[in-house]
Amino acid sequence: MAEMTVELVAVERRLWSGEASFVLARTTEGELGIMPGHEPTLAQLEEAGVVRIDPVEGSPLTVAVHGGFLSISPERVSILAEFAELADEIDVSRARSALDRADSSDEEGAAARKRAEVRLRAAESAAAGQ
Structure with missing residues (x-):
């Protein structure tokens, strides 16, 4: 290989x-x-x-x-x-809380929302074995 x-x-x-x-x-x-x-x-x-x-x-x-x-x-x-x-280092409950708190009405809030979504997606992908 x-x-x-x-x-x-x-x-x-x-x-x-x-x-x-x-x-x-x-x-x-x-x-x-x-x-x-x-x-x-x-x-x-x-x-x-x-x-x-x-x-x-x-x-x-x-x-x-x-x-x-x-x-x-x-x-x-x-x-x-x-x-x-x-x-495997991502605290899923903390990432979910960050997602819930993120206010996407401004640029900074939209960026925080995207970061939280990516952290959750990474954790979910790893848990699924991908």
């Missing part, structure tokens, strides 16, 4: 680094599936989205990512996020 080195880093910490066979991320241009040998690419991540990493060993990782960039070379993927949370 072909592999590539993947590193997921947020401003406050490195979340994951290792060998993977596939990465799925949503950029401002659309969803991008990345396999070893991918054409070199630099892309801006969607303001709030879910990233999936399929490690060579172990279960897929699901991550809620908020802003940042994706850098791809044929043998390496770097995900540089402003903020990111592994799905």
